[in-house]
Amino acid sequence: MHISLDSALGRQRRLNSVGESVFQIAPDASAGYSLRSLTGGDPSVVRVRRDSDNNERDFRSSEINSGEMVNWVNRQVIAPLDIRELEADGRTGDFLIPKAAYSLRSLGARQATLAATGDTVARADGKFVIQARRTSDDALKSFTADEVTDGTLTAWVTEYVANLVGNARYFNGTSTSVEVNRPATNSFAISGSFLSVNTGGYGILSFGDDINNRFYLGAASSGRIQIFNVNAGSLVFDQTVLTDYADGTIHNFSFVTGVSGTILTIDGSEIINISTQINTNNYATSKMRFGSRFTTAYASYIQGTLYDITIDSTNAYTGLGTSVTAWEDTIGSNNGTEVNGATYTGQGFDGMVSKWYDQSVTNQAGGTASGNHAVQATAANQPQIVTAGALVADNGIGGIAFAGLKTLVAPSVSGLETKLSVFSTSIRDSSGHPVSLSSSSSASKYFAIQEGGLYSRLNTRNTINVTADSSTSGTDRLTFALTTGDTVTSVGARGAALTTTTTDYGNDFDSDDLNQILIGTLRTVSPSNSHYYNGRIREIIIYAGATHGDQTDNRGAIEANIGETYSIAGIPAYANTVNGFVETWYDQSGNGNDATQLTAGSQPKIVSGGSLVAGGLEIDGVDDFLSTSGISITQPISTFSVFTPSAAIGALYGANNHSLFTSSTNLLVMNNGTPLISTNSFSLGTENVVSAISNSALSESYVNGVEWASGNSGTNGISGTLYVGRNTIGRTLDGLITELIIYPSDQSANRPAIETNINSHYDIF
């Protein structure tokens, strides 16, 4: 939803539409409060608290105009588990009770507290969203939503290489290498550390010119490590040890060659010791390479990382830092040149999902977890959540990656009967079923969402197959599927109206039909490769049974929250009825005299029932006001205000014995010790520009450019607390205040220009 101030007010309002800003016309104000820019720039003008969750945020004048502030206030922050049934007075009824709810985010304050059953290392109960398995050692650990996003999960997955993540250089297995000058003789020693995860990556280090003149040391996950040397086409040595060092763990190596022979040591163990010295006598190039074999045709790049490399105690490289600093020679001047490297982020260390916790609870009290967790015990079939040290994500939003035969299953689920509603949020790569309520013993009983290229489809079958399609496209899917009986198969994609097929799918689902929740495929009986989902699944929420199974009436509220959480285009916002209040009205003068109200119950309203308050800040005439204590000025004082009175007797502002207010008969009163009372009166509900020049006996007041009073208003200046929207004795404005600008000077000369500027913007008179 997008509401602009212009459209809300039904008139054109533009930043400084008359060219000069107020502060360009008349600088050196003591304070200036407005929702528009008074400076000509785009300052923060207001800090707003939204009523839905008490969150606060600063807004610039442009964000008021664009509607961003109203949109922010209206965002549907009530998560699915906390949404209540709609009653006559709003969503005040019972909480909606899902059969199961899966997500990486917390689905609400009512999220179930769960035991971390099966974790390798026991931990206390918590509000877990997943149990992950890390591929480095198959350890299992449960994580909360915060732990998924705050780095705890990825840190755990990459714990083994924690000191390398973000520091070491990543060799990508296809093109990364580092080149330095090679040892000048055939007697040298090179040591270092490597971590390799790829097959065929023999390029730990190498030198040479071509197939007939080359040397390399390499390890590949085909299960061996090898040193190989040929000179002028003659084999010098070719030694292989059948041990897999490309196993995703860190190994230290030492290669020493000289007249007495050649020794290769790995992790402190001497695994090759031969009497042959390396021979590079026929090599033309003076270079050597880390990360790949030297000759292009046999490059064979390593995938992983290399670091802490030393050559003959004369050259050393940390392998840590940037592409430059990592390969700076910390002993000599033999700096390396890196090609196609990157920062190592934990490549080779992945996190898989062994359990997607059901966050739902079974009753209104919320103390009992439903416990329909979706699990996958087979490692090869577990979907992925961390890849190469990073969360699986699309556009920065996390999801669980499904591909091939990867699935999660909640077995033995009761109550999947009568009426069913499913909300499925996913990113589609190809056609497949993100979720299915199915039978563990029959291939012809299911209630399944299928995401195709041009549709979101509901497949219902018990035992006659019926489909309903909702047209959509793109990869970003939010699909609502519904049945209320065997002649209702309904589906709606991304907030679209439901498409319903009334063909009978057999019988209503009863307790004997559906007994499992499948995530990532259609069914477990007679499965087909085409059933499996390829993409990321973000959230699945399932409602079932006669009481909770039909969520048609709550679809908008649920989808609005999901849509806003995942930025899904096309979701109609849930009824935008949130109130927004002003915590701070920022002073644009540069003096920092911000007007604040720290008490929620006394904050003026800026968004009412989801819509921008037309005409400024709404002050309730009871206890709303803002205040600042930084202004201490003496007369002459000039103020320019825009306000709309809704009732008599209300102050625009007031300090100690210095105030501007309306009387019981709506006269304008300047009282700086002596009341200066107008003869004209305000019309309630009408917007006005009020100019007040407080200058002892020469005081004047103007309304909409017309003089309303002149004479003595007293001599008091402004000191102590200055109230906006009331005065010191609690005479509170009932109405709107749009703008207040205060000068510590007589601005009579600029008054017409300022009033013109204001009127040009607000179109008041």
Next chain:
Amino acid sequence: MLYLIYDTKEDAIERADEEGKYIGFDYWIEDNGQGTRWLTYPDETIEYQWALDVTEYDLDDVEKASTVNHYTPLPAPPEEEV
């Protein structure tokens, strides 16, 4: 409306602070001294005590038993009426 009456302003503000923390107002979350701090703020009574509107507060049993539904505000200093 429900009010709790305190002898001192400080005591009343301490209770208002407690509620503000419980609600999770921005002042307590951001830890930068900025933002909404209280749901309600105490008002001085004619007896020079402090009345805190706790109608929307989460009260314990002792507090519930101590609430009053009315108080007389301290009169504002006089200003010439018009």
